[in-house]
Every structure is written in C-alpha cells, then in structure tokens.
Amino acid sequence: MSEIDLEDLPGVGATTAEKLREAGYGTVESVATATTSDLAEAAEIGEATAKKVILAARKMADIGGFKTGRDILDKRKDIKKLSTLVPEFDELVGGGLETQAITEVYGEFGSGKSQLVHQMAVNAQLPEELGGLAGGVIYVDTENTFRPERIEQMLNGLPEGAEIGEIEEVLERIHVARAHSSDHQMLLLETARELANDLRNSDYPVRLFVIDSLTSLFRSEYAGRGTLAPRQQKLNRHMHDLLKLIDDHNAVGLVTNQVMSNPGVLFGDPTKPIGGNIVGHTATFRIYLRKSKGGKRVARLVDSPNLPEGEAAFMVEQAGLRPC
Numbered sequence: 641m642s643e644i645d646l647e648d649l650p651g652v653g654a655t656t657a658e659k660l661r662e663a664g665y666g667t668v669e670s671v672a673t674a675t676t677s678d679l680a681e682a683a684e685i686g687e688a689t690a691k692k693v694i695l696a697a698r699k700m701a702d703i704g705g706f707k708t709g710r711d712i713l714d715k716r717k718d719i720k721k722l723s724t725l726v727p728e729f730d731e732l733v734g735g736g737l738e739t740q741a742i743t744e745v746y747g748e749f750g751s752g753k754s755q756l757v758h759q760m761a762v763n764a765q766l767p768e769e770l771g772g773l774a775g776g777v778i779y780v781d782t783e784n785t786f787r788p789e790r791i792e793q794m795l796n797g798l799p800e801g802a803e804i805g806e807i808e809e810v811l812e813r814i815h816v817a818r819a820h821s822s823d824h825q826m827l828l829l830e831t832a833r834e835l836a837n838d839l840r841n842s843d844y845p846v847r848l849f850v851i852d853s854l855t856s857l858f859r860s861e862y863a864g865r866g867t868l869a870p871r872q873q874k875l876n877r878h879m880h881d882l883l884k885l886i887d888d889h890n891a892v893g894l895v896t897n898q899v900m901s902n903p904g905v906l907f908g909d910p911t912k913p914i915g916g917n918i919v920g921h922t923a924t925f926r927i928y929l930r931k932s933k934g935g936k937r938v939a940r941l942v943d944s945p946n947l948p949e950g951e952a953a954f955m956v957e958q959a960g961l962r963p964c
C-alpha cells in the first residue's frame with residue numbers, strides 16, 4: 641500500500657480525498673490506475689482535473705521500476721536464515737527460514753503450526769551466531785492462540801548459553817495484535833508497517849512477521865457460493881502487502897494455514913491448503929506438517945523453487961521444538 645496520502649496529490653483537498661476514499665480509491669496507486677471518467681464521477685470533479693490528478697498519482701505512486709540482475713543479487717546477499725533449532729528441520733529448508741521470503745506452514749488441527757510459530761518468535765530474538773536474527777516480532781493472531789506462557793517455556797528451553805533476557809523483555813519484543821475480521825487483518829498490516837518503521841533503528845528491529853492463521857477469517861467469512869473469487873483477490877493482496885513488508889525489513893514472513901478438511905468433515909482433501917495457488921504462488925516455501933507415531937511431527941517441504949522436496953521429523957515438548 642502507498643505511504644503517500646491522497647491529500648498530497650495536487651488539486652485534492654480533504655473533501656475530495658474523502659469522496660475518493662468512499663468510492664474505493666484508498667491509495668495513490670488506485671488513483672493512478674483509475675480511468676478519467678470513473679475518477680471524475682467518484683470525486684465529483686471535472687474530467688480535466690481528474691486527468692491531472694491521475695497523472696500526478698502516476699508520478700508519485702511507488703510503481704517500482706526495473707532492477708538489474710546484479711541489484712537483485714546484491715539484495716539476495718542480505719538474506720539471512722532463522723534457525724528452528726532442530727538441525728534436520730533447518731536442513732530441510734536450506735539452513736533455516738529465509739528472510740525476504742514467506743514460509744507457509746499448513747496442516748491439520750493440532751499438527752503443531754502454532755507451536756512452530758511460537759518457537760520462531762523466540763528464536764528470532766537470538767543473536768545471529770546462534771541461528772537467530774537479533775530481531776523483534778510482529779504477530780497477527782486471528783484465532784487467539786498466542787500464549788505468553790508458552791513463550792516462557794520455550795525461553796527456558798533454549799540451549800545453554802543462548803541468553804536473550806528475562807521473559808518480560810522477550811515478551812516486550814513480540815508485538816501481538818488480534819484480528820477480528822479479514823478486513824481488520826488486512827488493516828493490521830498497515831499498522832505493522834508503521835510499527836516496523838518505528839522500530840527500524842531500535843535494538844530489536846522487526847525481523848519476523850507472523851500471521852497465525854492466514855486464512856481462517858477469510859474462510860469463515862467467504863463461505864457461500866460465488867465468494868471464492870473475491871476471497872482469493874483479497875488474500876492475494878494481503879500476501880503481497882506482507883511480501884512488501886518482509887522485503888522492506890529483510891524479515892522472515894511466516895504464515896499458517898489450515899487444510900481443506902476438518903475432523904468429522906467428509907469432503908475435502910486433508911493434504912491441500914486453503915487458498916490454493918494464490919497463497920502458494922506468493923509463499924516461497926510451503927511446509928506441510930503432520931502428526932506421526934509416538935508424538936512425532938513430520939514437516940514436508942512442498943514446492944520449493946531451489947530445494948529438493950524432503951521431510952524432517954521433530955518433537956514438540958514442553959521446552960519447545962526438539963530433534964527426534
């Protein structure tokens with residue numbers, strides 16, 4: 641989303657900006673891509689003025705230009721890896737969860753998605769030499785599953801020598817917001833952007849953005865026939881907002897997702913994530929989690945651009961994620 645206010649556009653005062661917003665033109669980008677007649681009608685301005693506003697918006701909008709392959713290589717050199725502290729799991733994902741990429745973890749109810757996310761919220765705070773990112777965490781919680789008590793158990797379970805402070809300090813670095821609707825969830829990424837910008841030069845800049853669960857609110861709100869297309873469009877925008885955030889902050893994006901079927905439901909593939917390709921195309925890494933014998937969990941890497949498919953087993957214990 642744009643960081644420029646509509647009011648910054650020449651010829652747009654508070655009243656016009658309000659009319660634009662009401663008509664759905666909330667960002668400079670949306671104005672930049674509007675047609676003259678649509679905008680003139682929406683803002684109740686003449687077509688000539690509308691044209692000027694659109695041209696100004698195109699100049700100001702962060703449309704993004706071309707970069708050379710070398711620029712991209714330089715940016716990729718900044719990529720860091722966040723360790724799960726389970727060697728086999730790290731190996732599966734090429735050394736840890738990557739910054740500048742979204743990792744999607746999906747699986748059935750109780751498969752351990754939230755456990756993994758809690759563990760990463762602790763690990764992100766570790767210094768880099770211990771597998772962390774020396775960073776803070778932004779955590780969007782849509783199902784009220786964040787538990788500070790679980791963070792404390794995992795903090796106490798960190799390996800010897802991995803000191804990240806007292807529990808109060810550790811919790812201070814995890815910024816949690818509860819989302820109440822899919823619209824609210826999307827808006828929270830706006831707040832997240834402001835917060836992450838404020839923390840950019842702090843001792844613990846945000847290096848991990850979590851959305852747990854990415855899809856549950858979308859799934860419950862868009863349940864009827866004919867709602868799939870709008871749902872997918874919104875999810876797509878949401879994923880792209882997240883992508884921009886993690887790119888701006890060289891952070892890890894970690895989202896959880898459910899599978900199509902629930903216990904007791906006859907239809908739906910228990911191995912297919914919600915949101916399908918829309919989520920899949922934006923997530924760089926997709927990990928399918930499942931429960932296995934003896935309390936074991938198995939993580940399977942699915943669809944990675946540069947890593948072989950494979951599996952890693954781990955345990956969820958009181959002290960956190962552990963190798964088997």
Ligand SMILES: Nc1ncnc2c1ncn2[C@@H]1O[C@H](COP(=O)(O)OP(=O)(O)OP(=O)(O)O)[C@@H](O)[C@H]1O
Pocket residue numbers: 747748749750751752753754755756785793898956957958959
């Ligand atoms: N303190 C703990 N000690 C050991 N195991 C725990 C502890 N807390 C949770 N677990 C394990 O984690 C499981 C729950 O996993 P989690 O909450 O991550 O599920 P999930 O995949 O996020 O499911 P959902 O889709 O319902 O959110 C429990 O069934 C239990 O096996």
